[in-house]
Amino acid sequence: MNEHENAARGHATAGTYLVVAAILTVITVVEVGVYYVPSLKPVLAPTLIVLSASKFALVVMFYMHLRQDHRLFSAIFVVPLMIAVGVAIALLFLFGVLAVG
Amino acid sequence: MSDAVAHHPTSTGLDSRKLAFWTFIGSECLLFGSLISTYLVYKGRSVTGPTPAEILNIPLTSVSTFDLLMSSLAMVLALAAVARGDRLWARVWLATTAALGAIFLGFQAYEFTHFVQEGLKLQTNLFGSTFFTLTGFHGGHVLVGVLWLLTLLFRSFQGKLGPDKALLVELAGLYWHFVDVVWIVIFTVVYLIQ
Numbered sequence: 550m551n552e553h554e555n556a557a558r559g560h561a562t563a564g565t566y567l568v569v570a571a572i573l574t575v576i577t578v579v580e581v582g583v584y585y586v587p588s589l590k591p592v593l594a595p596t597l598i599v600l601s602a603s604k605f606a607l608v609v610m611f612y613m614h615l616r617q618d619h620r621l622f623s624a625i626f627v628v629p630l631m632i633a634v635g636v637a638i639a640l641l642f643l644f645g646v647l648a649v650g
Numbered sequence: 651m652s653d654a655v656a657h658h659p660t661s662t663g664l665d666s667r668k669l670a671f672w673t674f675i676g677s678e679c680l681l682f683g684s685l686i687s688t689y690l691v692y693k694g695r696s697v698t699g700p701t702p703a704e705i706l707n708i709p710l711t712s713v714s715t716f717d718l719l720m721s722s723l724a725m726v727l728a729l730a731a732v733a734r735g736d737r738l739w740a741r742v743w744l745a746t747t748a749a750l751g752a753i754f755l756g757f758q759a760y761e762f763t764h765f766v767q768e769g770l771k772l773q774t775n776l777f778g779s780t781f782f783t784l785t786g787f788h789g790g791h792v793l794v795g796v797l798w799l800l801t802l803l804f805r806s807f808q809g810k811l812g813p814d815k816a817l818l819v820e821l822a823g824l825y826w827h828f829v830d831v832v833w834i835v836i837f838t839v840v841y842l843i844q
Contacts, residue, residue: 566726567723570720570722573719574719577715577716577719580838580842584842593842597838597842597843598838600838601834601835601837601839604719604831604834605834608830608831609827611726612722612723612725612823612830613823613824613827613828619664621662621669622664622668622672625672625676626672626675626676629676629677630676630679632679632680633679633684633687634683636680636683636687637686637690640687641687641691644691646693
């Protein structure tokens with residue numbers, strides 16, 4: 550399949566992969582930059598979590614092809630991922646790392 | 651790309667190998683979820699040092715993170731080259747991915763050695779136990795990925811990695827990208843949010 554056929558079928562092309570890599574690089578630079586700014590300490594964790602989640606989503610959607618692949622693959626990946634995140638949050642509350650109020 | 655690969659008819663209409671591999675990746679989410687949870691639960695509870703703030707090297711790890719991100723780009727370009735039957739570029743990108751993975755392992759070996767010299771071992775404190783377990787498991791996965799990529803490269807040199815075998819590269823790619831996304835989380839949770 551050549552680049553034009555890929556594009557016509559909605560598949561990512563080499564150009565798309567390069568753009569995604571550039572975005573991933575920029576987000577990583579921003580992450581490290583934010584870490585070194587003292588005034589951003591109060592919002593450091595939420596900012597970094599959002600940036601990290603963006604990188605995660607980009608890799609999964611474009612490099613792992615979940616954006617264009619069958620939805621069953623997405624479900625098989627996302628359901629355990631949500632369970633893992635849920636267990637992590639529950640444990641953080643259980644051990645007092647996070648607290649309500 | 652993925653639907654260009656022929657497979658036997660199945661009840662789902664999907665390739666069973668790919669379905670099985672996504673199921674495996676789903677189980678890996680639970681494995682790394684438990685390891686990251688354990689790290690977070692015990693974070694800041696070490697009675698003795700060294701602590702993360704004293705020992706973690708952010709500039710060095712930022713470079714190794716960039717290295718792993720670029721390996722994912724090389725991996726996806728390798729798959730594209732195999733799918734279009736371009737043997738030369740398939741070999742170039744597979745070798746590049748394996749080399750970048752090996753460089754990442756080099757960074758990790760350096761970091762582990764440095765930490766041990768600074769007095770942080772697996773049994774030193776809760777930070778040491780959870781840090782080495784989490785990053786060690788991840789490093790083990792990277793090592794398996796590098797070996798897998800080298801076997802694909804070997805098959806390519808044997809002339810056994812044509813477009814009809816693109817699924818083999820796609821599965822290796824899924825594994826490699828998963829290892830990459832796990833590191834994206836570890837870099838944030840362990841290194842940047844201290």
